[in-house]
Amino acid sequence: MNIAWKELKKNKSRFYILGSIVLLISLLTFIISGLANGLSQDNASLIKHLPNGEFYMTKDANQTYNLSKINHTTQEKLLNTEKDALALSIQMGFLNDVDGKQRSVSFVTATDSKFFPDVSAGEIILDSSMKEKGIQVGDKLTNNQYSGEFIVKGFVEQSKYSHAPVAFINIKDYEEIYKLAEMQLIYMPEKVISQDETNDLQSFSNKEFLNTISSYKAEQLTLNMIIWFLVVISGMLFAIFFYMMNVQKIGLFGILKAIGVKTSSLFYMMWTQMSFITVVALVISISISHLLNVFAPKGMPYYLSMETTVILSIMFLFIGFIGATLSGIQIKKVEPLQAIQRGEG
Amino acid sequence: MSILKLANIKKTFINGEVKEQILKGINLSLREGEVTALRGASGSGKSTLLTIAAGLQPATSGQILFEEQNIANMSSEQVRKIRASKFGFIFQFSHLIPFLTVEEQLMLMLEVSKSKLTKQQRKTEVNRLLNLVEMEHRRNTYPPSLSGGEKQRIAIARAIVHKPKVLFADEPTASLDSKKSKDIMKIIREITKTLNITTLLVTHDEDMLLFADQVIEMSDGQILQEER
Numbered sequence: 001m002n003i004a005w006k007e008l009k010k011n012k013s014r015f016y017i018l019g020s021i022v023l024l025i026s027l028l029t030f031i032i033s034g035l036a037n038g039l040s041q042d043n044a045s046l047i048k049h050l051p052n053g054e055f056y057m058t059k060d061a062n063q064t065y066n067l068s069k070i071n072h073t074t075q076e077k078l079l080n081t082e083k084d085a086l087a088l089s090i091q092m093g094f095l096n097d098v099d100g101k102q103r104s105v106s107f108v109t110a111t112d113s114k115f116f117p118d119v120s121a122g123e124i125i126l127d128s129s130m131k132e133k134g135i136q137v138g139d140k141l142t143n144n145q146y147s148g149e150f151i152v153k154g155f156v157e158q159s160k161y162s163h164a165p166v167a168f169i170n171i172k173d174y175e176e177i178y179k180l181a182e183m184q185l186i187y188m189p190e191k192v193i194s195q196d197e198t199n200d201l202q203s204f205s206n207k208e209f210l211n212t213i214s215s216y217k218a219e220q221l222t223l224n225m226i227i228w229f230l231v232v233i234s235g236m237l238f239a240i241f242f243y244m245m246n247v248q249k250i251g252l253f254g255i256l257k258a259i260g261v262k263t264s265s266l267f268y269m270m271w272t273q274m275s276f277i278t279v280v281a282l283v284i285s286i287s288i289s290h291l292l293n294v295f296a297p298k299g300m301p302y303y304l305s306m307e308t309t310v311i312l313s314i315m316f317l318f319i320g321f322i323g324a325t326l327s328g329i330q331i332k333k334v335e336p337l338q339a340i341q342r343g344e345g
Numbered sequence: 346m347s348i349l350k351l352a353n354i355k356k357t358f359i360n361g362e363v364k365e366q367i368l369k370g371i372n373l374s375l376r377e378g379e380v381t382a383l384r385g386a387s388g389s390g391k392s393t394l395l396t397i398a399a400g401l402q403p404a405t406s407g408q409i410l411f412e413e414q415n416i417a418n419m420s421s422e423q424v425r426k427i428r429a430s431k432f433g434f435i436f437q438f439s440h441l442i443p444f445l446t447v448e449e450q451l452m453l454m455l456e457v458s459k460s461k462l463t464k465q466q467r468k469t470e471v472n473r474l475l476n477l478v479e480m481e482h483r484r485n486t487y488p489p490s491l492s493g494g495e496k497q498r499i500a501i502a503r504a505i506v507h508k509p510k511v512l513f514a515d516e517p518t519a520s521l522d523s524k525k526s527k528d529i530m531k532i533i534r535e536i537t538k539t540l541n542i543t544t545l546l547v548t549h550d551e552d553m554l555l556f557a558d559q560v561i562e563m564s565d566g567q568i569l570q571e572e573r
Contacts, residue, residue, distance in 0.1 A: 003442070003444075003445070003453065006444050006445055006449065007444045009444075010443070010444035010487070011444060251440075252442065252443070255440040255442070256442070257425075258401060258428070258434055258440075259428070259429065259434060259454060259457055259503075260425055260426070260428045260429020260430070260432075260457045260458065261429075261457050262425065335402070336401050337396055337401050337402050339440070340396075340401070340436050340440065340515070
């Protein structure tokens, strides 16, 4: 007989309350996690979409890519070592649209590669979010430091950097705007270069490179801290609620022990109830938080991946299990006699 | 023939620096199928003796021989197994499980005692017991909807559904009025006699002693007198 299930069915309101709290906390965690992911996409989708490889910038740039200037000899040497390697530069800037309105963008230029679109001089390819601002293919855009006009050649999906849409331009145009002949970064998708070949350069994995973007690091650190606090709080809530429920049920546990029910069966009863409540609460909160992936307002950077969902769900189940088990230590301690002497339970 | 034998049972409670000896070397033998009543004033040690005999708390010293085995030397798991399969309990309050129906209370006991009956046989046995305590019409009722007397009848049925060898009853009628008390005692006596269950009963109600085969009077942790 599954007494855990019988109790759940009979004392619905008590378990509804606990389930609602788990639901709310997990929903909040999923949503904040979705926002964290969304913001990270908004901040660095240009880099996040690249395969895991190595970024190189000059050592004297002190981990600030804008200050990095890789000389042509080094650049040529590295680009020749791997077919898909590329040199790139990123600079924040402005574009004036056809109505003369200034639009903030991240100008990106790169050597020929399969990872970034090919752009000829005088052309520009923009992140698709610029379409919402009324910019269309064929529009002519200007920049105060650029002598000519950029013709919008097309749009690419999910290309943002530092919360601004990316604008891919040709190297010659980039040099004209920023008066810089050297590229800032080299990206090698596969090959790891030996230390001898990169004496003046410092290497970064994709993740390490993202952390050199100061806004990215601060933003993600804050949001991740909130997420883990919520996970810890939910574990504590589990422990407190199960503790309170167990205190109310000490008489019941004592009687069950007196008639010969094993202590392990009582733990099993508690774990079954905890798992059921958590799984139901998680299914609902996952459904709602994933619906937000589709229905979140356009301007809201929200992206909740299945991988994050699964990791957080496992964490919730694990922490719920620990919380419930810690509170269940009372079950082990309870003596049948205590319960009998407490009167009618 | 003796089924449960207590030899020189002593129990001392230590409260800080104060030592209080509640049982001072009790010797007692329960004969198979008989009802033995323990009577005595409050604090005489009768309930403590019952709970020690039932393996619900350990004695400070002495032997508890059940079917020639000393329970006092057994592990808590071994004692639990004996409690589940060989003992039955009725307490002053019914202590029914609030979220199980009357029928489920009895089914749970059969499950805990690892009864070898099939599912159908268990159902038949539960029906038979509910008939015996005249509670068949309340089989699907939850405890909060039962009266005090009805709860105690169910507690009796639960205590014996798995056919225990010994039934321990600690003031089973204390929470009932005198008419209901007599009804309950009558049921306990009839059923235990029919099923040949040995009963150890604690009571302070003189009227209940009429249902016992043996009455043991206790005072200050010792047996004063045994009557048949």
